[in-house]
Amino acid sequence: MSAASNNERLAGEPVSLWVATGGTTEYPGLRGDVEVDVAVIGGGIAGLTAALALKRAGRTVAVVETARVGTGVTGHTTGKVTSLQRLAYTELRDRHGTETARAYGQANEAALGHIADTVATEGIDCDFRRVANYTYAESDDALARVRAEADLAAEFGLPATFTTEVPLPFPVKGAVRFDGQAQLHAVKYLQGLARAVDGDGSFVFEGARAQDIQEGSPCVVSLEDGSVRARDVIVATNVPFGDHGLFEARSRAHRSYLVAGRVDTPPLDATFISVDEPMRSVLTVGIDGKSYMLAGGEGHPASEATDTAAHYRRLAAFARDRLGVDEVAYRWSTQDGIPLDGLPYVGLMSPDAKHVYVITGLRKWGLTNGTAAALILTATLTGRENQWAAVFNSNRSAPADSAKRPDEENPDATGKPAGQPARADLTPGEGTVIEVGGESTAVYRDPEGQVHAVSAVCTHLGCIVDFNPADVTWDCPCHGSRFATDGNVIQGPAVAALPPRPMP
Numbered sequence: 001m002s003a004a005s006n007n008e009r010l011a012g013e014p015v016s017l018w019v020a021t022g023g024t025t026e027y028p029g030l031r032g033d034v035e036v037d038v039a040v041i042g043g044g045i046a047g048l049t050a051a052l053a054l055k056r057a058g059r060t061v062a063v064v065e066t067a068r069v070g071t072g073v074t075g076h077t078t079g080k081v082t083s084l085q086r087l088a089y090t091e092l093r094d095r096h097g098t099e100t101a102r103a104y105g106q107a108n109e110a111a112l113g114h115i116a117d118t119v120a121t122e123g124i125d126c127d128f129r130r131v132a133n134y135t136y137a138e139s140d141d142a143l144a145r146v147r148a149e150a151d152l153a154a155e156f157g158l159p160a161t162f163t164t165e166v167p168l169p170f171p172v173k174g175a176v177r178f179d180g181q182a183q184l185h186a187v188k189y190l191q192g193l194a195r196a197v198d199g200d201g202s203f204v205f206e207g208a209r210a211q212d213i214q215e216g217s218p219c220v221v222s223l224e225d226g227s228v229r230a231r232d233v234i235v236a237t238n239v240p241f242g243d244h245g246l247f248e249a250r251s252r253a254h255r256s257y258l259v260a261g262r263v264d265t266p267p268l269d270a271t272f273i274s275v276d277e278p279m280r281s282v283l284t285v286g287i288d289g290k291s292y293m294l295a296g297g298e299g300h301p302a303s304e305a306t307d308t309a310a311h312y313r314r315l316a317a318f319a320r321d322r323l324g325v326d327e328v329a330y331r332w333s334t335q336d337g338i339p340l341d342g343l344p345y346v347g348l349m350s351p352d353a354k355h356v357y358v359i360t361g362l363r364k365w366g367l368t369n370g371t372a373a374a375l376i377l378t379a380t381l382t383g384r385e386n387q388w389a390a391v392f393n394s395n396r397s398a399p400a401d402s403a404k405r406p407d408e409e410n411p412d413a414t415g416k417p418a419g420q421p422a423r424a425d426l427t428p429g430e431g432t433v434i435e436v437g438g439e440s441t442a443v444y445r446d447p448e449g450q451v452h453a454v455s456a457v458c459t460h461l462g463c464i465v466d467f468n469p470a471d472v473t474w475d476c477p478c479h480g481s482r483f484a485t486d487g488n489v490i491q492g493p494a495v496a497a498l499p500p501r502p503m504p
Contacts, residue, residue, distance in 0.1 A: 242349070
């Protein structure tokens, strides 16, 4: 997408509500060498939860985070902490059988309890509160499906009921209700985890990008200015660093959008998600005495070319017309891995690995799935059994279609256009890809009129990036990597920045 078509009319600051209101952290970068029991790559929900659990179990840990704690995928979540995930149990039973679906629910309920206990034990001020969660239906077909989901979840021992009383400001026909669920301020929670991890022989490093993992005795995680030597390594970076395409072929990057606006009413003691399409996710939060209504949805594969501004506009219209939001204050998008068989991947990085572990494919429910995954690996690394480890096993048999890559499934997503213009006249806020000296160059003019030029060739596997005017990013249409306009990596699987190019 080459131009910021009508982008100036998009409402809201282009930043996550959680990142905007969570403050910031100032942990040092890694200079020199550190030796610990476990190195954790990634300062999101999975990595920090694992690090704290391992520290509590007597291990020393070092967390290395490329950016700042909480600014990655977890900082762009909805903030829902729940084992009710749309119609997950019907889906998982149909694909994997009753016992697997039951185990998935138990793992997510245990994760919810772990988060509640951690907030209390560590005294984390993150606006944690218990709420009911609803999967609601507006059509007759959806109503039958939520009834069936309620019955199935109750059979699994989950806190499920079917109800026609749904506290939304618009009429619906019924819903699955899970009691005792929760919501929280995701960034503040992660910051609390980081505070509990750092110290007493354990470390949190920020601005520390892992560049290589060497498995051995010990394993060595190399960074630009130092290294971490550890018996075990956990890779918890959403898209796994250093997996050489294994999980790239077994999950698909999926993008979602959210908007948040001020409302005058107190936060509801409930969160919601629809069965009917287009899917809508709804909740209210209170931050610093202000109430915000969040509306999410508009999801699509990251490889799908789309008008990102249109997604935000549709969510803003939904928030205005059905939720009473007068003006959008914040808007943001996020990406997560959707595993091909519907279950997260937790365990050894590969069948040949001995000390390098991975957490990925959290299917957009990272607060609970990431926590459950961290507890599984904590048990593994401390020599204890975990009843859910086999269900989440990272080296289980893959579905037959997992050998296909996103660019093979969608040839138009290769990002290699047949011909590119040799120049472009850009207005402030616009970006495009042009040919400069025979090289594909990503050119952006910022609001002050300054032009920025970087290579348009994704550093992952060589696809050509597209300009995303709504989020002001360069996005790879093949595998979901995202880059800032200066070329720095926002999200992998790419790990290297887009290098600068001569100014056109």
